[in-house]
Amino acid sequence: MQNRALLIAFHFPPQSESSGIQRTLSFARNLGSFGWKPMVVSAAPMAYERKNASQLASVPADIEVRRPLALDAKRHLGVRGRYPQLLALPDRWISWWLFAVPVALAMVRKHKPAVIWSTFPIATAHLIGLTLQRLTGLPWIADFRDPMLQVDFPSNPLQRRMFAWIERRAIERCTCATFTTRGALESYKARFPAHLHAKFQVIENGYDEQSFALDGAEPATPAGRPGQRPVTLVHSGVLYTEGRDPSAFLNAIADLRRQGRIDAGRLRVVLRAPSEIAYFQALVESCGVADMVAVEPPVPYREALREMLDADGLLVFQGTPFNKQIPAKIYEYFRARKPILGLLDPAGETAGTLTAAGFLDIAAMTSREAIAPVLERFINAIEDGSAHVADDELVASSSRTHRARQLAQLFDQSITSPAVPAGSRPVR
Structure with missing residues (x-):
């Protein structure tokens, strides 16, 4: 007989903007193989600015998913994009808490889950997890994909205080806190008392083999490339003006062309789904490399995987503001078995991960002089x-199936020695 786990996750199909949906989705798919039957409390689709209905087909049919109402303060409660700050604390989806808690309590009474799991970066998810833990007394795993408090985030003082309160209470009351990188874990050790450090564990992101299998996708032979077409390099995902700024890279391409070292017949770059397409298209044109660099709109997830598999090399941008984070796409890049630039x-964690895996083609993101050679x-x-x-060992250890096994082990440990905080009130 399987134990049940109640998963609280804002990012879940059909939401399509955040790669975070893949983390929860893969746990929902794979926990059953390790003795745990998942149930999911997510948000009503109207909460999402961007949706992809095709993503729903990837949710296993035998998993119960409840989607209580969640209003976006900006879109649903605001006037011309303006809304009272109190309607968006700790985030714009605080209304989700009002509707999700009773729905989740009903699921607890009906299905008797043995553990609760919630995942940030939507702070309301941890607020729901905290409330449920207090009301049920169940072991609670708080998943921090990114640190809640960073140097410049949240920048609003009131929101920052709210984040700090939720974070502190989550760390104090959870059975275990998980992080996606060692750097994030160490930052929490530096900010919280030593007696809480035993709670901290790393469960990295990963790739989902089922997504690759559904695409019927097998990577091309790593060595060499077909024909005499240009080398095609792909970056798939959001870019920013700070932290993931491709300006120096584009200027390095322009420099190499002026030196006669590359041209459009030798190199093609695809920047897929960078978010602000018009801005980055204008940047490409201002650098004079529009014939070599294409800025392309989003495509369904499996099409994006197909594009990675068809590329000759893959790009990752991750500047100083994200030094304690590793983008989830890195593990998909590993699975694609393609060269990575x-x-x-x-000095960041992504650079350390790539170097440890043998990928040595690394340059400072902000230096065109360093990038060009x-x-x-x-x-x-x-x-x-x-x-x-x-190699095969790295690919196997980077799979989300392996991550689900790690999470299941934490669930097992939490029910054998849950260490439920005082003051919890078990639901009968």
């Missing part, structure tokens, strides 16, 4: 078939 802060070396290695790709 890192435009990073060399690394980019040229990277292109040369792809052309002569010597570029490094992930």
Whole structure:
């Protein structure tokens, strides 16, 4: 007989803007293989600015998913985008808490789950988890995909105080707190008392083999490339003007072309779904590389995977503001078994992860002078078939199935020694 786990997650199909849906979705798919039957409390689809109905097909039919109402203060309660701050604390979806708690309590009474799991970066998810833990006394795993408090986030003082309160109470009352990177875990150790450190665990992001299998996708042979077409490099995902700024990279391409070292017949770059398409298209044009760099709109998730598999090399942008984070796409890049060019802060956790995995084509994201020789070396290695790709051991250890096993083990530990905080009131 399987134990049941109640998963609280805002990011879940059909939401399509955040890669976070893949973390919860993969746990929902894979926990059953390790003795745990998941149930999900997510949000009504109207809460999402961007939706992709095709994502719903990836949710297993035998998993109960409840979607209580969640209003977006900006879109549903505001006037011309303006809304009272009190309607958006700790975030714009605080109304979700009002409707999700009774729905979740009804599921607890009916199905008797043995553990609760909630996942940030929507702070309301942890507020729901905190409320449920207090009312039920159940063990609670609080998943911090990103640190709740960062140097410049949240910038609003009142929201920052609210985040700090939720974070502190979550760390104090949860059975275990999980993080996606070692750097994030260490930052929490630095801010919280030593007696809480035993709660902290790392469960990294990963890739979902089922997504690759559903696509019928197998990576091309890593060595070499077909024909004499240009080397195609792909970045799939959001870019920013700070932290993931491709400006220096685009200027490095322009520099190499002026030196006669590359041209449109040798290199093609695809920036897929960077969010502000018009802005980045204008940036590409201002750098004079529009014939070599294409800025493309979002596509369904499996089409994005197909594009990764068809590429000759993959790009990752991760600057200093994200030094304690590793983008989820890194693990998909590993599974694609393609060469990876890192435009990073060399002191960040993403750079350390790539280096440890043998990917040494790394350059400071903000330096066109540093990028140009690394980019040229990277292109040369792809052309002569010597570029490094992930080995079988790295691919296996990066799978979300492996991450689900780790989470199931934490669930097992939490019900054998739950250490429920005083003051909890079990639901009968």
